[in-house]
Amino acid sequence: MKPAQNYIELFKENRALVERGSAGVMNTLRDAALSSLARYGLPHNRLEEYLHTDVSKWFEPDWGMNLARLDMPVDFAQAFKCSVPNLSTQLYFLANDAFASSDRASKAGLPEGVFAGSLKEAAQNRPDLVEKFYGRLADMDKPGIAAINTLFAQDGYILYVPDGVTIEKPLQLITLLSSKVDLMVNRRILVVLGRASQAKLLLCDHALAANNYLTTQVIEVFAGQDSTFELYDLEETHTANLRASELYISQDAGSKVSVDNLTLHNGQTRNTVCVTFDGQGAELSLNGVAITDKSQHVDNMTFVDHRVPDCTSSELFKYVLDESSTGAFAGKVLVREGAQHTSSQQTNRNICLTREARMFTQPQLEIYADDVKCSHGATVGQLDDKALFYMRQRGIPQQEARMMLMLAFVGEVIGKVELEPLRDRLYRLVEKRFRGELTQCEGCRACR
Amino acid sequence: MSMLKIENLEAAINGKQILKGINLEVNAGEVHAIMGPNGSGKSTMSNVLVGHPAYEVTGGTATFKGKNLLEMSAEERSHEGLFMSFQYPVEIPGVSMTNFMRTAINEKRKYQGLPPMAPTEFLKFIKEKRDMVKLDAKFMNRSVNEGFSGGEKKRNEIFQMAMLEPSLSILDETDSGLDIDALRIVADGVNRLKSPETSVIVITHYQRLLDYIKPDIVHVLYQGRIIKTAGPELALELEERGYDWVIKEYEDSLK
Numbered sequence: 273m274k275p276a277q278n279y280i281e282l283f284k285e286n287r288a289l290v291e292r293g294s295a296g297v298m299n300t301l302r303d304a305a306l307s308s309l310a311r312y313g314l315p316h317n318r319l320e321e322y323l324h325t326d327v328s329k330w331f332e333p334d335w336g337m338n339l340a341r342l343d344m345p346v347d348f349a350q351a352f353k354c355s356v357p358n359l360s361t362q363l364y365f366l367a368n369d370a371f372a373s374s375d376r377a378s379k380a381g382l383p384e385g386v387f388a389g390s391l392k393e394a395a396q397n398r399p400d401l402v403e404k405f406y407g408r409l410a411d412m413d414k415p416g417i418a419a420i421n422t423l424f425a426q427d428g429y430i431l432y433v434p435d436g437v438t439i440e441k442p443l444q445l446i447t448l449l450s451s452k453v454d455l456m457v458n459r460r461i462l463v464v465l466g467r468a469s470q471a472k473l474l475l476c477d478h479a480l481a482a483n484n485y486l487t488t489q490v491i492e493v494f495a496g497q498d499s500t501f502e503l504y505d506l507e508e509t510h511t512a513n514l515r516a517s518e519l520y521i522s523q524d525a526g527s528k529v530s531v532d533n534l535t536l537h538n539g540q541t542r543n544t545v546c547v548t549f550d551g552q553g554a555e556l557s558l559n560g561v562a563i564t565d566k567s568q569h570v571d572n573m574t575f576v577d578h579r580v581p582d583c584t585s586s587e588l589f590k591y592v593l594d595e596s597s598t599g600a601f602a603g604k605v606l607v608r609e610g611a612q613h614t615s616s617q618q619t620n621r622n623i624c625l626t627r628e629a630r631m632f633t634q635p636q637l638e639i640y641a642d643d644v645k646c647s648h649g650a651t652v653g654q655l656d657d658k659a660l661f662y663m664r665q666r667g668i669p670q671q672e673a674r675m676m677l678m679l680a681f682v683g684e685v686i687g688k689v690e691l692e693p694l695r696d697r698l699y700r701l702v703e704k705r706f707r708g709e710l711t712q713c714e715g716c717r718a719c720r
Numbered sequence: 721m722s723m724l725k726i727e728n729l730e731a732a733i734n735g736k737q738i739l740k741g742i743n744l745e746v747n748a749g750e751v752h753a754i755m756g757p758n759g760s761g762k763s764t765m766s767n768v769l770v771g772h773p774a775y776e777v778t779g780g781t782a783t784f785k786g787k788n789l790l791e792m793s794a795e796e797r798s799h800e801g802l803f804m805s806f807q808y809p810v811e812i813p814g815v816s817m818t819n820f821m822r823t824a825i826n827e828k829r830k831y832q833g834l835p836p837m838a839p840t841e842f843l844k845f846i847k848e849k850r851d852m853v854k855l856d857a858k859f860m861n862r863s864v865n866e867g868f869s870g871g872e873k874k875r876n877e878i879f880q881m882a883m884l885e886p887s888l889s890i891l892d893e894t895d896s897g898l899d900i901d902a903l904r905i906v907a908d909g910v911n912r913l914k915s916p917e918t919s920v921i922v923i924t925h926y927q928r929l930l931d932y933i934k935p936d937i938v939h940v941l942y943q944g945r946i947i948k949t950a951g952p953e954l955a956l957e958l959e960e961r962g963y964d965w966v967i968k969e970y971e972d973s974l975k
Contacts, residue, residue, distance in 0.1 A: 662810040662864075665770050666824040666880060667798035667831070676823065680814025680863075 525551025907932030
């Protein structure tokens with residue numbers, strides 16, 4: 273309870289500052305966030321859902337926050353001077369947790385009515401639009417990081433796509449952690465997809481300087497009826513980075529959502545994904561890859577709530593753990609009473625490359641309907657010795673053969689990425705990662 | 721010219737002695753057949769020769785084209801021209817045949833100090849070798865051996881052999897699980913790859929394969945030793961009379 277108390281005090285002392293640096297709509301939820309934080313505290317490892325990641329510990333240091341919204345200039349051109357063709361995206365930047373306008377983030381090319389940019393600005397200029405959605409999915413009635421994020425978040429990113437509008441060009445939001453001191457950032461992202469609209473959003477999470485960072489991230493996605501949305505959340509930070517992310521998705525009838533969660537470089541990461549089917553005939557494809565070494569830690573927890581009939585969810589998470597890194601995956605699927613003809617499939621496969629690497633996996637199915645098709649499977653193993661030897665007999669050296677097998681293993685997930693140029697680039701990124709050529713933050717260079 | 725010379729080779733797996741002193745010399749251009757009852761050490765012998773890490777060589781020597789074979793890694797042995805067709809070819813999900821072959825070929829070229837093969841040349845090369853074993857082009861985009869039938873897997877082994885152009889090929893029970901048509905295609909591929917500079921060791925239970933791949937010399941392996949060596953007529957005799965008489969002859973000789 274102690275770290276939470278410190279943040280409550282901090283907020284009370286700086287409330288005016290926080291609110292001045294934000295917008296009315298975001299400020300209206302701060303009281304609720306305050307009481308939630310006071311009630312539940314920060315999530316700790318005595319809770320089953322946080323068994324393998326004591327997130328509350330991350331909050332113990334006296335983190336600095338940029339509540340006064342001091343300008344923290346980031347030289348985007350310097351960071352991303354390399355531009356590889358093929359994947360052309362509509363580009364946006366968040367410097368720490370503040371939306372940073374950049375020359376390259378022009379509005380040109382976006383269809384009429386689309387709003388993409390600063391959440392704070394949207395909350396100021398279009399409060400009607402933000403109010404309807406902001407904080408409606410993030411669950412503060414349980415221990416988590418939604419409360420502390422809602423308490424301190426001052427800005428972030430919003431993507432609003434009106435009914436019937438298709439954005440052909442993928443949107444890319446690059447978040448850069450950059451400061452001269454250790455920093456805690458509270459990032460907020462809101463995505464609203466109107467009826468029968470379509471969009472693709474790529475999030476690239478980077479740390480530029482070698483400071484310690486703690487990021488809380490809350491993403492809320494409203495997928496309207498018959499909408500299509502692809503979300504790629506790519507983390508490439510460094511070993512001193514702490515990240516707690518919560519992604520909430522509500523899927524209306526007939527919507528199709530795919531989420532790819534890729535952790536290529538990190539310190540300690542906890543990603544929580546909660547998807548609810550609120551309309552019939554919706555489809556979810558939820559996939560993840562984690563590649564870890566040193567003492568990195570990745571914990572993905574997913575919760576898919578089949579509340580209505582005729583929805584399909586498929587999940588595939590794969591981890592490759594090297595050295596003394598640890599991974600955790602918990603996947604809960606709840607099929608509620610009456611959610612007939614639910615089809616749900618969950619797979620978690622993991623490779624521990626060393627004896628020191630650890631993986632904890634926990635599939636969890638709760639089914640209260642009788643006419644459903646549900647399956648799950650989890651494995652933890654090593655690289656296939658037989659395949660390795662077969663390859664070596666054909667003249668492929670041990671190191672190269674291992675690389676090919678690891679790439680093939682996570683390739684199953686990357687192969688699901690629908691954006692072809694992104695898929696190619698991810699293959700290349702992962703290959704570089706396995707070859708040890710990717711130290712930090714080369715991600716967007718390779719993926720642009 | 722001596723291709724392979726094995727002297728008093730002993731090997732064990734998990735502490736269990738399997739090979740108890742093998743002597744064998746294979747010259748360039750020769751085809752040797754190694755036959756023997758189950759559990760006699762045939763597969764151990766081929767695995768030891770190609771450097772399988774699970775087997776421990778506990779004694780003896782093996783010289784391949786004048787070099788100490790036992791000092792080389794599995795991949796070096798391959799680069800030097802040693803090939804084994806696996807009894808059970810391994811499925812490698814996610815690694816395409818093309819990628820697998822390109823990597824194998826170019827690693828060998830790197831070992832030989834050659835630049836990687838040009839893409840067009842590589843594709844031409846693949847097609848030529850595929851035709852030899854009648855392996856359809858669609859297999860090249862599929863994962864190595866994944867979902868291949870038994871016959872397709874064995875044809876794929878011979879295809880890889882053709883691609884890698886080894887000096888010495890060990891065919892480990894290549895006939896197992898093959899119907900007569902597939903057997904003919906596989907044997908035909910092997911025969912076409914034969915030259916005065918290359919040698920083949922055929923490991924088999926049955927005479928059947930030897931009708932198609934004619935051996936020059938036939939050996940009988942029993943309890944980790946070669947107990948009889950003779951001409952091709954020995955294979956026919958074994959087919960007819962089984963192994964018991966050879967074993968008895970050997971045991972009598974020990975008395």
